Amino acid sequence: MDFWSTLRVLLRRWYVAVPVFAAALGLAGVAYVSVDPQYESTGTIVLTAPSSGARVTVGEPTPAERINPLLAFDASLTTSAQILIETLRDPATVERFTGDSEDALSYEVGNGQLSGPFIVVVATSRTPEGSTRTVAEVLDRAREELRSRQETLEAPESTYIRSEPVISPTPAEELVGGKFRFAAVALFLGLIAGLTAAYGYESYQQHRRRRGSSTTKDRSTKAAAGKAPDGDERGNGEATVTMRSVPGTSRPTPGDGNPQ
Template sequence: MDFWRAIGVVLRRWYVALPALLLTLAGAYAVYTTVPPRYESTGVLSLTVPISGPSKLGDPRARIQETNPLLNFDSGLNMSASILVQILGSENVMTQLGASPYGQTTYEVNNGHPNPELLFSEPFVLIRGRSGDPESAKAIVSRVAQRAKVELTKRQKELKAPPTTYIVVTEILPPTNPIMLRTDRMRFTAAVLLLGMLAALASAFAAESIAAGLRRRRDEDGEPATRTAPASVDEPALQR
């Protein structure tokens, strides 16, 4: 019943709701055309064990093997991918690469799962770069991929791993050609449409409320005149 009552109010006050709706459509179009587009490029890195294996023979007389500490346990590659994700996703590294979490150019790094609890599942590093400029979106993915190789080599040097056992970082998906994202435009446009429709309904109900208030005031002003009319008719009879 309330729904049909609201429809009735809008139909009665169409001359208020219609201009508000037209202004909403104009505002939504303006937002859609003025919000700058965003572009996205993607790259994927894979971590693999070197052909020579995770160990090398040390002193033959002592029969000691030197092993890469990052590969000296199960899921070592997955752990290494997790370490890279944490390093590359830090704000300090992001700033050094010319990006910002809330800036024009930014990127996200994970191993295919946005849930941090699943970082140990796969030895992959997925890089997703975004920017208002298509070339910048592709360039940031390339910089992050190069930084991943540098960071992994640095960590293995710190652990004194034999160079022949270093984990191999392979670009299984080079930075893709940027594609334009429509999510930001559609989100802002939908927000303007929703707010505009609410404003149109509110204006229609406000006009209805004002009209009802004016009708009540006219009715109240007309009551005294109606009550005094019989007295004026009977007055000549009393004078007789």
């Protein structure tokens, strides 16, 4: 049906549609209130190279040059940042920060679509403190992993790549998008139910009217086809009139012998 037909049905069957729509609003409100709130916090660090460079000369009397392997190739800082990102995405690492915590739900780590050696952590939690704490712990884990790898590679400490905070863990903000989505779905389903109820009731009433009209017509036909009183019965239900003679008194005729 088009818009105006739908509107006419809703106006005609408002006493069916309005209660269903009211129930839909109530259901949407319940869905919004019942969904647990979630909070999000973000933190960002950037990797920097030492001002002295990736090489250092050590040893006497024959000096030898030592180099930090993580700085020995082009785009080394960006590559090192990507290595740390993949390490923080490891399921075992994720389980460490979210599996045993009562309020931490999840976190995501990446470069934030920034060009450069950035590491961006976004944590989601049931409490504001949980999301902020998770961001801080994951960034600390990134710093530990960076230092551990350079120690394992025996890079000179003066050539260590360092991390500098760009955005400290931000105050947690409540995410309302998820609650709105649940409420919107509940409201949409309620509106569909209201339209269905109105159309269903309209169809039921039309069916009853058609059935009542058909029953009345059948009764009229049967009544018209009944027997006619005091008459001959024909196939079309009409009666015929029978003419009968009535005996009367005879008049005398002249010349009967009566005296003049």
